[in-house]
Amino acid sequence: MDVKAAIEARRSVRSYVAGYKLSDEELKALMRAAQLAPSVKNIQPYYFIVAVSDRVKKRLSEAAWEASFIRDASAIFVIVGRPRDSPWYKIDAAIAGEHIVLQAVELGLGSCWLTAFSRDLIKSILDIPPEEDVVAMIAVGKPAEHPPQVPKKPVEELFKVI
Numbered sequence: 240m241d242v243k244a245a246i247e248a249r250r251s252v253r254s255y256v257a258g259y260k261l262s263d264e265e266l267k268a269l270m271r272a273a274q275l276a277p278s279v280k281n282i283q284p285y286y287f288i289v290a291v292s293d294r295v296k297k298r299l300s301e302a303a304w305e306a307s308f309i310r311d312a313s314a315i316f317v318i319v320g321r322p323r324d325s326p327w328y329k330i331d332a333a334i335a336g337e338h339i340v341l342q343a344v345e346l347g348l349g350s351c352w353l354t355a356f357s358r359d360l361i362k363s364i365l366d367i368p369p370e371e372d373v374v375a376m377i378a379v380g381k382p383a384e385h386p387p388q389v390p391k392k393p394v395e396e397l398f399k400v401i
């Protein structure tokens with residue numbers, strides 16, 4: 240699959256096949272995709288906690304309002320930013336996260352970004368120190384739905400070519 244096809248096929252998936260476990264190869268490919276992401280001065284001011292156990296996924300889903308579906312995902316990538324390392328940590332973290340999302344498409348997996356959750360609760364569940372920031376989570380799993388592409392703003396509205 241080429242990059243264009245992956246970009247076209249990507250959707251936010253909010254229903255997953257329960258019990259589907261990622262293979263080591265799938266997990267490695269997703270991690271490698273994030274590892275290769277660009278970041279300001281190559282600082283990579285973030286790390287990922289990858290929840291694959293049912294117990295932790297359940298607790299994370301309870302901290303994510305309206306996202307009980309992530310319980311059925313195979314993995315939840317919690318992106319933890321390090322503000323002390325770089326003021327650009329959120330941008331850098333988002334780029335690395337989207338690398339995971341696009342790699343997931345090529346692997347036949349679905350994903351969904353999540354920011355609607357209690358940061359305090361996630362931090363306490365995962366024992367994340369106060370100086371670090373939970374930027375977002377990304378659920379990844381075998382899609383149990385294939386949603387249509389949602390409407391996007393027209394290109395003319397998004398770009399001014401001068």
Ligand SMILES: Cc1cc2nc3c(=O)[nH]c(=O)nc-3n(C[C@H](O)[C@H](O)[C@H](O)COP(=O)(O)O)c2cc1C
Pocket residue numbers: 249250251252253306351352353354355356375388389
């Ligand atoms: C940073 C970010 C945070 C998001 N947070 C959530 C979320 O908390 N819950 C959710 O269901 N979807 C979340 N989404 C998914 C968006 O709702 C989705 O990308 C948007 O509706 C467009 O749909 P598409 O991804 O299928 O193109 C988030 C997406 C991004 C990029």
